[in-house]
Amino acid sequence: MKKNLALLSMGAVLFACQPGEKASKSQISEESLKDHIEVLSSDDFQGRKPFTEGEIKTVNYLVDQFKSYGLEPGNGDSYTQEVPLVELTAMPSETMTIEGNGQKVELSVLDDFVAYTERVVEKTSLDASELVFAGYGVVAPEYGWNDYEGLDVKGKTVVVLVNDPGFASGDSTFFKGETMTYYGRWTYKYEEAARQGAAGCLIIHETVPAGYPWLVVRNSWSGASLYLDQSGDNYQPNVLGWITRDAAIKIFEASGKDMKNYAEMSRSAEFKPFSLEMNASVTVQNEIKKDQSQNVIAKITGTERPDEYVIYSAHWDHLGIGQEIDGDSIYNGAHDNASGTATMLGIAEAMTNMSKKPKRTVVFLGVTAEEQGLLGSKHYAQNPIYAPAQSVANINMDGITAWGPMKDLTVVGYGQSELEDIAEEVATKQGRYILADPDPGKGYFFRSDHFQFAKVGIPALYASGGYEHMTKGVGYVDSLNQVYLTSQYHRPQDEYNPNYWTFDGMALDGVLLMEVGLKVANSEDWPEWKEGSEFKAIRENSMN
Known part of the structure; x- marks a missing residue:
């Protein structure tokens, strides 16, 4: 069993540097x-x-x-490690159309939404895909939480909130309170939507719970993006993306659902996912380029x-x-x-x-x-x-x-x-x-x-x-x-x-x-x- 460092005295000689080993500021040159x-x-x-x-x-x-x-090469006799990547340049349609309940909402690319796909295909789309509001899009057994409970989203598009239910709850014991868990990360939202078999996943952006403004989303999810080239990997939804808070409110209002307190609703233990009775349509075309990038590695x-x-x-x-x-x-x-x-x-x-x-x-x-x-x-x-x-x-x-x-x-x-x-x-x-x-x-x-x-x-x-x-x-x-x-x-x-x-x-x-x-x-x-x-x-x- 390894020794527990937390039990050691902070001044223990265990970690004392030998002569010639101790760092000093002068050893790292500011110039x-x-x-x-x-x-x-x-x-x-x-x-x-x-x-x-x-x-x-x-x-x-x-x-x-x-x-x-x-320094010695860190990968056998090489200073590099090849990283196989695929570059997908996503070109979404200029508008995403949301229809249903006798209403029609048109969202503008970059201003209202970003959309892309991780599928290595030249073209994919959502074609009148039913929108389902799934709260925070979290399945966390250790917290007794399942936003997908009783829901079949195959062929449907889930709309989810950024961050996790503990954020802004005022309860430090609920998830981890203000400290984001992995369930709050956008990457997790897409991973869980894929596990559920969803055709699409749209994350509602808000600056405070996301931790960055919409401009970061707009810049980061437009143009060419890289992914690990993992042929035969698990299922990926047709379309992934973000929508602004204002765009989400337009959709909610058009749905006729009572969504005024959608964040508070989603934090409730009684929350159940539900259809917005609206359908989304958008197309994403890809330019595909496969290549190798490089990690650089050396050692002492x-x-x-x-x-x-x-x-x-x-x-x-x-x-x-x-x-x-x-x-x-x-x-x-x-x-x-x-x-x-x-x-x-x-x-x-x-x-x-x-x-x-x-x-x-x-x-x-x-x-x-x-x-x-x-x-x-x-x-x-x-x-x-x-x-x-x-x-x-x-x-x-x-x-x-x-x-x-x-x-x-x-x-x-x-x-x-x-x-x-x-x-x-x-x-x-x-x-x-x-x-x-x-x-x-x-x-x-x-x-x-x-x-x-x-x-x-x-x-x-x-x-x-x-x-x-x-x-x-x-x-x-x-x-x-x-x-x-x-x-x-x-x-x-x-x-x-x-x-x-x-x-x-x-x-x-x-x-x-x-x-x-x-x-x-x-x-x-x-x-x-x-x-x-x-x-x-x-x-x-x-x-x-």
Whole structure:
């Protein structure tokens, strides 16, 4: 039985670094971080979208950096892992028509709805498909909840709410209250609709429970999208999509149903799904392109336990060239996620410069297609180079703040794993404090690559500073966060800005995450999932 790290003294010598192993801020060069971000987020890299010239340049850059540091190839004699993807460029009809009850509602593409398909076909459609309101679209036996109970949706289209029933309920024991569960993620909604055999699934967008505005939906679900190429995979609905709240209200009003309190209705234990007695019609045409993308992987072989692995991850991709906004069409992705990729490179370089190498093998994994649904990490988790049972921990970097040093270390998914206890020890030494994600309702724990590691049982840490500036306080950071979320996130405006970007805070976070990795890599013990984590049983089963 593995030792429980939570029972160990925070000052235990178990994790003490040997001479030459301890990280210091000077070991992660702020100038190198700046250089990496300037290169990766430059127009020359075209927004780093898979299947483009931008991918080729990015992969070559990462491989060249790893080689220059002296890192070993991480996949046999190769620095890459092929990820088979299919690119579907969805072209939905200009309108979605909703008819029934003597009423007709016409929705406009992009303004009122987005629609696509994950079926690898040139054309698919909903043809007068009956609309069924299925609340949150959740089947959760552990909560005694089934929004599909008694319902046959084969050939029908389900209309569901974003997030889960616990959100805005005011009850922290109902699901997880304001903290989103996996049942609240849009990916789950589509997965469950597919399991139910639905012909279509439309998610009602609302900014607060979704965690992002409609513009993000519009940008992310228009044009070309990537999926893992898994021939013979399970059933997929004909059409998947989102509709705005205003569009949903138009449909509800046309249906003649009493839907004024549709969210509250859906949170009731008495809720039962029902037909809206309206039919939806829309067509989606696809351009299909199959190709290989690349995860980039390198390692430092452990000196004593080389067959046990600590995995750092960061996604290298962004959205490429897309819809023009304010005269710019290159989605550079400086914060998302040139910052995380640069930090991973900084840690890799610093570790190779240490005189004493870690006892466990340390792996550096740059994954592809995170923006298209965590696809690179999903492929790695399904086709691991290093077995999950031998993988001790994952430390993920996605969006490392470049606005200066932070007092906080915000842990997304706080309470999940013992890695956060190790991170707290390091943060305390830096004069910082641990902060649980202040906005857990947005489900950030399910929105980056660490989640794919968690799904196969590997304890994962996703943490960085981003709440309280060391000298400028909370308000300063909040103002920059609001600017980023409202005018830069998933837009061409996510660019390196020398007017207020600094790299001392990024280096500080890099050192912290490096220290956490070193403590785990030089220990004989294995961090575990905490009681109540949905991933604990997966880990225990994989270790038996």
